């Protein structure tokens with residue numbers, strides 16, 4: 001029979017806690033005996049008065065009511081909406097301490113996985129705000145008006161907002177202007193309980209260098225009355241706009257974008273620049289959200305690969321081809337693999353756009369294509385991977401082991417799956433000496449990094 005562990009605290013109890021650490025998701029950590037309690041809005045070194053909100057078998061949660069001793073790293077937060085929505089969960093932590101926090105996150109997971117890899121100090125931004133080139137904003141009815149904002153943490157309750165703090169201010173301006181247009185045209189916002197209404201979400205992307213602006217209106221069905229007037233008003237009131245796209249999402253779920261779309265006005269893609277190359281980006285294609293730091297990240301990947309001009313490089317999880325095409329001029333050939341069809345089309349087009357003739361892109365799952373290429377006897381010198389948060393498939397790592405490139409460059413947005421995959425690469429004879437975190441998402445707890453693995 002299992003013995004039930006008694007938690008040393010009770011729900012609704014209010015008491016003082018001394019904070020000793022910060023969890024991976026930015027909560028203060030305190031321990032009573034060995035029982036951890038995660039405390040909102042609390043930093044290491046602080047003493048807070050907090051009320052216990054949840055008591056589980058292994059850990060509990062508490063909410064800060066009063067800070068009794070303040071950390072020197074605390075920054076005063078004035079905007080309640082940022083806290084309510086959680087769009088900037090580290091905003092109360094000074095930026096240098098955020099960078100240290102990210103380095104430590106990677107160190108912690110490596111230590112747990114028994115990986116002896118040195119983690120370098122995080123490369124940060126000189127201005128860690130207003131960096132995002134993309135916004136995805138819900139539109140809902142609030143007090144009888146179509147309203148833009150962001151959902152309150154762990155809910156679908158809209159907090160009205162038009163200043164999003166970490167987004168390009170020109171995107172914020174476009175969203176505010178669009179809200180005004182939608183209200184004047186009385187376009188009905190989506191009601192997710194009844195699954196009625198017209199406009200669900202607005203997605204905006206803006207080229208950091210090009211200043212092109214793409215507006216994607218996500219609707220529940222193909223119906224969008226007054227589209228002509230809407231476009232005329234957008235053109236006159238948001239002068240930077242270069243594309244207006246209607247994306248249709250008829251699902252009842254939480255997915256922001258649907259699978260089909262049509263161009264209502266302007267270009268079907270947004271053009272931007274990275275490391276001196278031009279990129280056209282379709283609405284459904286992945287594109288890094290922090291253009292300044294993306295260049296730092298890619299340059300780091302190019303530098304650690306130490307390319308000599310003779311290599312065949314595989315760019316797995318290649319998106320619209322940004323990494324492979326940035327490497328193309330330093331190598332003999334690039335072979336990209338990507339699972340989203342539009343992104344592969346973009347990548348092929350982007351190669352042409354930049355006059356690059358030594359890069360080709362294959363549609364498919366990286367794990368499947370890599371196995372096929374390995375069976376066909378493909379030779380490669382460098383494999384670059386940049387997977388989504390869930391990391392690599394074990395069969396992909398095995399196939400890479402068999403292809404046996406001299407180097408693997410692993411770009412990761414999730415230290416936990418990075419550590420898991422580095423261990424699997426270890427079984428294939430690959431080791432890493434150091435990892436370079438790059439802050440792609442200031443004010444949030446997300447951690448990006450580059451690691452070179454060699455045989």
Ligand SMILES: C[S@@+](CC[C@H](N)C(=O)[O-])C[C@H]1O[C@@H](n2cnc3c(N)ncnc32)[C@H](O)[C@@H]1O
Nearest residue numbers: 286288317318319338339340365366386387388
């Ligand atoms: C983090 S993004 C990186 C894209 C690109 N390297 C960049 O920096 O813009 C990951 C990409 O992997 C793609 N992807 C996800 N699962 C995949 C799989 N199993 N095989 C190939 N590509 C995949 C996604 O569509 C996305 O474009």
